[in-house]
Amino acid sequence: MRLYLYQRTPGSNFYIRGTDAESNKIFESTKTVHRPTAEAKRITREQELLQESVHGKKAVVTFDQAAASYLKNGGDPRFLGKFDEETGTFDGLTGKLSGMKLRTITQSKLDEVAAELLPNVQPETRNRQVYTPFVAVWNHAVGNEWADFRKWRRPKKPKGTRTFETRKKRVGSFPTTYDRAAKFVTAMSPANAIVMTILFYTGMRPIELFLMDSVQVQVPKRWIVLPSSKTGDPRGVPMHDFLVPLLSALVKRKDGPRLVRTWEGEPWTVVEGNGGQMKKGIANARSRTGIRDIAPYTARHTVSTQLVVNGVHEYIKDQILGHVVDDTSHDYVDIPKAKLIESINTLPTFPEWAAMPWMTDPLGWEHKRVLPLIAEKKAKLLKLA
Numbered sequence: 001m002r003l004y005l006y007q008r009t010p011g012s013n014f015y016i017r018g019t020d021a022e023s024n025k026i027f028e029s030t031k032t033v034h035r036p037t038a039e040a041k042r043i044t045r046e047q048e049l050l051q052e053s054v055h056g057k058k059a060v061v062t063f064d065q066a067a068a069s070y071l072k073n074g075g076d077p078r079f080l081g082k083f084d085e086e087t088g089t090f091d092g093l094t095g096k097l098s099g100m101k102l103r104t105i106t107q108s109k110l111d112e113v114a115a116e117l118l119p120n121v122q123p124e125t126r127n128r129q130v131y132t133p134f135v136a137v138w139n140h141a142v143g144n145e146w147a148d149f150r151k152w153r154r155p156k157k158p159k160g161t162r163t164f165e166t167r168k169k170r171v172g173s174f175p176t177t178y179d180r181a182a183k184f185v186t187a188m189s190p191a192n193a194i195v196m197t198i199l200f201y202t203g204m205r206p207i208e209l210f211l212m213d214s215v216q217v218q219v220p221k222r223w224i225v226l227p228s229s230k231t232g233d234p235r236g237v238p239m240h241d242f243l244v245p246l247l248s249a250l251v252k253r254k255d256g257p258r259l260v261r262t263w264e265g266e267p268w269t270v271v272e273g274n275g276g277q278m279k280k281g282i283a284n285a286r287s288r289t290g291i292r293d294i295a296p297y298t299a300r301h302t303v304s305t306q307l308v309v310n311g312v313h314e315y316i317k318d319q320i321l322g323h324v325v326d327d328t329s330h331d332y333v334d335i336p337k338a339k340l341i342e343s344i345n346t347l348p349t350f351p352e353w354a355a356m357p358w359m360t361d362p363l364g365w366e367h368k369r370v371l372p373l374i375a376e377k378k379a380k381l382l383k384l385a
Contacts, residue, residue, distance in 0.1 A: 003046045005030075005038055014038035020049050061146040063097035063105065063137065064090060070140040079129045080137070093117065093130060102138070102147040110134060110152065123155035131155070172295030175305040180291055181298075182350040187288040190358040190365040191263040192281035194246065197359070198260070199296060201240035201347060203303030203321050206278075206296040210268040213257040219248050223336035226322075234333045235322045238340040242349045245360045253363060263369050303347065310346040320344060 003018035003026060014030045016038075028045070030038040048060045067080055067090075081092025090098055096113045097105065114130040121129075131154045141147040176184075178200070185196045198209055208226055216225045222244075224237040239247065250259050258267050268278070278296060286292045300321065307317045320340050358365035 003042050003049075005035070005042055016042050016045055058103055058146055058148070059101070061102050061141065063100050063102060064094050066102060066141040066144075066146060067094045067137045069144065070137045073140070075136060075140065076133070079133045093133060097134075102141055107153055114155070123157055127154050171293055172297035173301065174293075174298070175302040176291075176294055176298055178302070178306065178348045179350065181294065181302060182353045184285055184289050184291045184294045186353055186356055188281055188285045189263060189369050190362070191261065191367075192278055192285070193356065194250075194358055194362050194366060195260055195268070195278065196296065196299060197246060197353070198243060199299035200302060201243050201344070202237050203300050203344075204237055205300060205322075209260060212259045214251045214253055214259050215257070217247055217251050217259060218334075218336070219244060219251060221336045222341045223334075225333050227333075236333045236335070236337065236340075237322075238320060238337070238344040240344050240347055240349075242347075242354065245354075246358075246362055249360065249362050261366060263367055265367060303344075306347055307343060310343075312343045312346065316340060316343050 003016050006015045006017045007013075008015070011033060013033055014035065016026060016028045016030060018026045020026060026045075026049075030041045032038050032041075067075075071077055071080070079093060081090040081094040083090050083094075089095060093113065096117065097109075100109075110131070114126050117130055118126045131152065135152055138147060138150070138152070142149050181196075181200050185193050185200070188196065195206070195209060198204070199206060202209075202224065204224075204226075212224075212226075216227070217239075218224070219239070222239040222241070224239055225234070226237060227234050247259075253259070255265070260268065262268055282295060286294075304317060304321055307320065308314070316339060319337075320343060353359070
């Protein structure tokens with residue numbers, strides 16, 4: 001199990017070569033041209049192989065190695081950190097735990113890393129962006145017999161009346177009314193307004209819309225098919241009649257599959273927990289209207305709340321939002337459900353919203369940064385003043 005250094009050409013990085021205890025070939029780059037540093041890495045690797053031969057993989061596998069394997073096998077890369085090809089290192093969660101053997105990671109160490117990465121956030125954010133990806137990598141390691149199963153303690157939401165009164169709600173985590181939504185959306189530039197309109201009349205998650213292709217939209221049937229949702233299951237989404245002019249025009253797009261685009265004609269940013277390319281558009285609409293509690297996810301909460309107010313059965317509402325999936329629905333997502341379409345059509349509409357020019361000609365208007373009608377209204381106000 002002797003390892004040695006190998007250099008392909010003078011001045012190139014050194015490689016570690018040899019075999020392990022089971023005669024498997026070892027060929028790993030040290031990522032350095034400095035012989036003493038490469039030699040130190042060779043010695044460390046030789047010691048790891050020795051430990052592995054005596055105690056097994058659990059004694060030597062590090063978190064970054066487990067994370068790399070997790071990603072190679074189709075794991076979710078969000079929140080694990082980015083890999084720098086030049087330095088050969090990770091940042092983020094994987095960077096914080098890089099080089100640490102799985103068996104040495106404790107609950108207190110995980111809590112410490114979470115606090116360092118996200119010092120001023122709500123518990124649920126820390127849970128989503130640190131603990132959830134960590135546990136996913138850990139469970140992957142358990143499945144490979146690199147670690148023992150453990151139940152990791154996650155941060156809990158504060159409870160009690162005092163906490164409820166003092167805690168600031170995150171924008172987008174509660175509903176608004178449709179009259180306020182109309183005022184807000186009609187003050188947006190076309191590309192942003194198109195996205196928000198579809199969200200307010202389907203209840204879809206923003207990420208589902210950003211990834212949607214035109215072929216998924218069946219306008220005559222008032223039905224949208226999502227091959228995969230947040231739960232991993234396919235589902236059908238009912239379409240409000242209000243969206244028919246807008247979606248009828250969008251599905252005719254010939255410059256690529258994506259249903260909606262930015263004003264630059266590019267696909268929307270798809271990063272959960274990030275404002276992406278809508279951040280500026282939302283900020284501008286808040287400035288124009290004075291409404292500061294609307295964000296893309298507000299639409300989903302608004303649809304849910306309004307359906308309840310309209311007397312729609314809880315189970316129907318959950319089907320519309322994708323909270324529940326029938327055992328048989330996997331095979332019939334292409335078939336529209338009349339009850340869901342009838343229920344989504346109970347959402348209120350407004351003439352001024354329907355009259356916006358991008359509602360009937362979205363392809364002609366989506367590349368405009370600021371809606372001229374808004375500029376005209378401002379000019380009239382200035383003349384009156």
